[in-house]
Amino acid sequence: MSVPLTANHKSLQCHRWDGVLDWAQMLSGAGLITFMWMHMILVASVVLSPNIMNAIAEFFEATGMAQVGGPLIFLLFLAHFALAARKIPFRLEGQKTIWEHAKLLHHTDTWLWVVQVVSAMIILVMGAIHMWVVLSDLPITALKSAARIQSGAWIYFYLLLLPLVELHVGIGLYRIAVKWGFVQRTGRKGLKRGENLLTLIFISIGVITLIRFWFLKG
């Protein structure tokens, strides 16, 4: 390296952690995306038959995966939030800047980032409530889930949480693919189309599952 010429030269600092944290953010996100989609498919098994869902839940509990895996997923969820929060403006000044910027630019991907951040904040609270309610009342059965959804305002809770999670997950996958160069500029449009379709499919599966729970009686 040559001798730095200016006082503002920053290349002498070594930032080992920034790269590692970026990996951790991406991998925790990818892990949660995989989990969310699997979770959706497994819960949606109730549409085929409550017995199938019960059998799957029983398998996860018998093998200890629900008791151990559940809290681990919760930790991964919190870790992902902490990692991604490094890029979120928490001060009002920064929030105003990015809001004004998005409004001025009329740029879809910038808006998608705003959606990602806002949904993240809501998912942090609602996801934590969901995990607490489910994991503190094991075992999971189709009838217990149905009873919860049919009581109080839980149906509205899930009707809000479902699209927020699927949007966050869909945008997150798109972002990882373009940010890390897994998809090149020629494939970006197709990726976005595919991503939108996948998000719609998962929201639809979720809504159908909620309807099934709504009408499931003991």
Add this chain to the structure above:
Amino acid sequence: MARELKFNIFRYNPQDPESTPHMESFVLEETDAMTLFIVLNRIREEQDPSLQFDFCCRAGICGSCGMVVNGRPSLACHTKTRDLPDEITLLPLPVYQLVGDLSVDTGSWFRELYDTVESWIHTKKAFDPTAPEERMENEVAEAIYELDRCVECGCCVAACGTARLRPDFLGAAGLNRVGRFLIDPRDERTEQDYYQVIGNDMGIFGCMGLLACEDVCPKHMPLQDQLGFLRKKMGITALKTFFKK
């Protein structure tokens, strides 16, 4: 019949203590193949000689006429009025120091950036002015040229959400510049050397992947691919460094 176009233009002269930031409207009749370069020159010649804006080549080569056109950073000389609605709002590029009205100082910003990323060939070989130039593969030369097409207009940085949030972010222009040296066989810097320059949140790991840079670049530089390449390259270097200790 020609359209009547209304231009809302940001006006402010930081040198004048009496001046306050405000928008001023001008009306012009549209002509054939009219660009914003023509518009602003006509306004200055026919309506207000005090209007400040930068131009040089009027052909998308010098990169001095970057401004925010209806919300999008663009080159005014490249922007045809026929592609715009009847009402057009022109603002100076954010991020850079305002000279006056639509004129900003991108030069100082880029100068500081190039000092930071050490934007020159690093080699221990002594330069021999009499020797023939070192040869390189045509493909490599073309790849370098592709990244060297940047005209430093500053549009990518003005459109970047990260750059708006953190002033020390190098932006797509800076990262692209580093990428240009990374593939240059004459530059003897190692991956570790590059990692020290851009392997941080000020550099490639600060990029949030909003890709406005890619979408507004008037030269259609391959910024998405370049940022992806650098993130992967520096990401692998980060892991190597991390597990080395």
